[in-house]
Structures are given as structure tokens and as C-alpha cells.
Amino acid sequence: MIRILSMNTDSKIALITVTKKAKELAKVIKLKLGAGDIYTTSKLCEKGTIEISPSLSEMTGELFKQYDTLIFIMATGIVVRMIAPYLQDKFKDPAILVIDEEAKNVISLLSGHIGGANQMTHKLSSLLDANPVITTSTDVNSKAALDNIAKSIDGYIEHFRETVKDINYRLVHEGKIGLYQEEDYRLDTRGFTLLDSLENLEALEKVIYITHKKRIDSPSDKIIKLIPRNLVIGIGCRKDTNKQLLEDSVNHFLEHYNIDTHAIKCLASIDVKAHEKAIIKLAEKLELPFEIVSRAEIEKIEHLFEKSEFVKKNIGVYSVAEPVAYLLSGGNLWIKKHKYQGITFAIGRIKL
Template identity: 40%
Template sequence: MSTDNNTAIIAVTAIGKALAASIKEALAADCYVPAKLQSEGFAALQPDFATGMRRLFQQYDALVCIMATGIAVRTLAPVISDKLYDPAVVVMDEKALHAISLLSGHVGGANDLARRLAELTGAAAVITTATDVQQVAALDMIVPSVPGWIPDFRENCKRINGLLAAGKTVCLYEEVPIEIDRRGFTPVTNPHELPEQAEALVWVTHRYRLPELSMHSVKLVPKTRVLGVGCRKRTEPEQMRQAFTEFCIQYDTDPHSFAVMASIDVKKDEPAIKQLAEQWNCPFITYTADQLRVVEGKYPVSEFVRQTVQVGSVALSAADLASGGRVLTSRFAVDGITMAMGERTTRNDGVKA
């Protein structure tokens, strides 16, 4: 992002500009207009209207276009690419009669933005995505809301959403209890005993691998686990990756389960840990020896480790602090690398559970 705000409002008339001014603060948005309407708080689209609007499409997470739908469509057509990456685009008329979710309704958030604009202005939110019209859940909304991970995001979302919108039987097995939109799903208590009419199964789990099933199944992995990790100085990144794989297999945990990785602050620049965290898109947080010592009494300690980093337990203590005290495993050790796993029930250190 090259902007401080994530939303841009674009108006093309004086009346539309007044509407933009009335919603600007509520959306924390930047406002843009053609050069002839430029004034304080309203930047001119440069070097011309079409080019400027296309640039905003590539700079912001959301666009509110106060103009005719045709203008928005024809202007943005050359830069529209993919619903997984394009920004949300909502079109409003200048009298605020309608707020139309035009692009990226689910992943981009245009549907929610249209509803928000309706609340602010009294407009009617116009939403045409099939799952919303049928008032059923949408997998591409569920996954980020958990937050979680599924394999083959695009294809699985398309398939499951299509079945739900068509009123087909899609079973939901929650091995891991989470807050989830269940509209349209058929909850089950045994993934091996499904209704005859079932056409697909969404399995909410942390398991490393699911058993083979006779129908299409999608593994939804909640990112609620934390990894405490310690290692010798200058541990090879490949050793760390192999140890992590062994750890996940031993504890039957999908690597995508981890929301955060944690260690002692002297390891904050350790390449092997940093690369592992980057590989699995996890924030890497660290604690001081003083912080770790507060909880190390719960766990077996190593005097050798204490002499090295002033605390006798790194992996377990880091997992304890990062999880709020919910450690799930004993200490795993291989090749000078130690790991332990915790489960988050709340958001810690500003990182989503």
C-alpha cells in the first residue's frame, strides 16, 4: 500500500462531492475528484480522470465510486484482474439511493462496504453474490473470519459456495470448535457417517492429514496454535524446516495451524527461525529472559540452556506466554532444536488467534 488510508472515495459531480464529504470521516477515506472540482480535502485525479482512477484501483484496498455504474465499469475495465487480489469496488449514485457491490464482494469486502454505506446514508445495499442472495454461508468469507487456511482456496471456495447456493447438502464437521457461519451447512458429528444426499464435507481440524473419504472434502485449518522454538546459534534453516516437519507429524498438526512463532529475544535475528516463520506466514515474537523465567518453573529446565541464555526453558516457556498458558505438548528436541506447541483462546501480542 502506498497510502495511509485503505479506502478512496471518487466523485465526479458537485452533488457527489457533497455526499463524499458526508461519509469521508466515517470511512477514514481519502477523496478524489476531477481537476475542475478540486478543493481542500479533495485531491484531483491526475494526470486525467481515467488514468487517475485506475491508479487508485492499484493503490487502495477499497474504492467508493459516486458515479454511474457504466462510468466505473468502463474506466476500470483495463485494470480489473482477479477477485482474490482486486480491491473492493462499490458504486453509489449521487443521491445515495443505492450502494452497489460491484467487485470483490467477498474476499475484497465490497459486500460489507456496501452494507456499511447503506447504514451511513440510508441507501439500499445492492448485493448480487449467490450465497448472499440465498442467505447461506460462503467459504471464502469463513476462512478469513476464522482466521484459517484451506488448500486450493479458489477452486474449493467456488465448489463449496456453488453447492451451498444451489441448496445441496454440504456437511460440516467441527473437530475444532470455532465461531463460524453455519448457514446452509448440515452439521455432522461423525465424518464417516454422512447423509446419503451429501455432496461435500468441510472438516474443521488441526490434523496433519485427513483420512480418505468417498466424497469431496475440504480441510479448514484454524490458525490458533503457537510454536515455541529454541535452537543453537547459526542453526541451518534446512535443519529447522526438517525439525518442524517432524514436530508436526509427531503431534499430528497441520503446519498451517500456527498463528505465531515465539522464542527468546536473543534469537530475534536467528535466520533459521525467521525463515521458518516467513515460510508459514507467521509473525515471529520474542520474550526476554525475565519474562520467560516467570513461567519456566512449570516445565523441565536445562542448566546448560540457563548458562547460555539466562533461562532454563525456552521453547516451552515461550509457548506458554504466547498461548496464555495453554501448552499442549512436551518439549520436542532434535539436532539442538527445541519446539513446543500451545493453543490460543485469546488474541495475544496483537496477533490474531
């Protein structure tokens, strides 16, 4: 399978050390995680490690730009001083963890929810048989956090910062927050009131509604939409399709099925369309990856879908939109082929 502009889902991890013992622990962590770049001083640098240069402070600034997770194996005080000049906010900062060189404690220092520091802290603590140190309010009060839920389904919430802050505050202070989901997502819902419908909401302060829908039926102003980003749009089209026609067609398609554009994970097509300007332009406008599936991959499963001799003659396979959506969603075709003027769409839904 060929992919163009594919989404990077691999977490980039840096392990920062300044003592020999810490460096050896970093090697153990890298082995257990199966990932990570080890940074250490010039005196301790060896094959498989990267030299800290020109200084720990300046290197920290560079690591903030390059990595999703920074694991410092040293004293917390040093780490606080090093990261202070580079902090922005929890929506941009990488996850910061601190581990003592005896591996007794793993501390989630920064970006516990959005950055994933809390999750990594639990994982490392388990791997090292260490004590996890987590201080975020929702966690210490054994409550789920809205930002964690959103992250687990790559979800979109309008006014994200303000909404997350408000909902998490209410949860910590025993507020009644409802949660209604149209699918069975595997979520941490501690502290939420789970709902079977969007009726009888009087006793609730707010309701989180997990949905792909652009429009919802309920008139209640308590409802906050959380849109999971897990839909793949498979596209088939004629060569040199008009850009505006493709854009208008996909808008009509999404409107017809009442799908919010924030629910789209990527656009996708066959390798023959890798340079189709209309699809590339649409992906750029929607700020989405454009992924490509090879004809060889499609040939393996095209018998599952409606065949077109015209498509076979011109492209080499019997169909495009459905098999592409099927393959990139892990075999879960959600909406079958929908035809426009020389354009076809289908949607696959990635299971979360």
C-alpha cells in the same frame, strides 16, 4: 512487543470522488470508519485529500495495486468503465463498492466474498442508514458461501477456485453439503448440514471438514479439508543453529502432532533471535512471517512456564518457545514445549 515481518491485517481503503457533495460524503464515511484516503479532482482538492492525477482512469489502475477496498461515490456506469481495464479475477481484485452521493444505496459491485465487498456494504449501509445492494447468488438465496467461511478463518483449501465454485453452486441449488468442525468457530453456516462426526455421510454430496490435521481418518472421498491458519509456532534454539537441523526438527514436530503446514500463521521467537539465520531461512522456505517478542514482554509471564537456568544465563529469560507462542496467540498455549537437539517448539492457537 517488537515485531519483525509482521502480518498486515488492516484493510486499506480508498474513497474516490469527483463532485463536492461526494467529497463531503467521503469525509463522513472516513470519520465513521476511522480509516480511508479520500481522492478527488484538482479543483476540489484540499487538506486531507489526495488529487486524482493524471486522470481518473489511470489513477484507478494505481489504486487497484495499493488498496484492498475502493469506494466510488459516483454513478455506477462511470465506475464500470474505469475499472474494466484492470480486472483480473475475484481472487486478486480489490473490493469495489459504489455509493450514490445522496447515500441512498451502497452497492457491492466486485469481489463480494473474497475481497469483502459484501461485508463492507452491510457495514456502510448500517453506518449511513442506506440500502445495501448485494447480488451474489448465495447471499440472495440466504446461504453461506464457502469462500466467506474460508476467509473468516484465514483458511486454506486445496484447489480453492474450483472447490469454492462447486460448493457454492451446490448450496444455491439446494445440494446437501455437510460441515464438521473440531472447534467452535463463529461461522455463517446457513445452507450447510452441521455434523457431529464424520460418520454416516451417505446422504451428503460433499462434506467440509474444518481441521488442522494433515492426515484424517475417514476414507470418504466426499470430504474437503478446510484448514484454519491460526497456529503460532514458538521457537527457541541455540545460537547459529544448523538450518537443516531446524527444518528437519520442525517437520518431525508437525508430523508427530499431525499438523498441516497450512495451519501455521507465523513462526516466532525472542528478540535475541531476530537475526538467527536458521529461523529466517525456515520462515522464507515456509513463506511465513517471522515475529519477534521482546524479553521485557516475556519476563511478565515467564513464571507460568517451566524454567531453565541455562536459558536464563544465555538469553536473560527462563524460557522462549512457550511464552512466545502464548503471547502471540492471545494467551492460548495449545501444545507445550517439545525439545530437540538444542531446539524447542511450542504452539499457540489464536482463537477465531
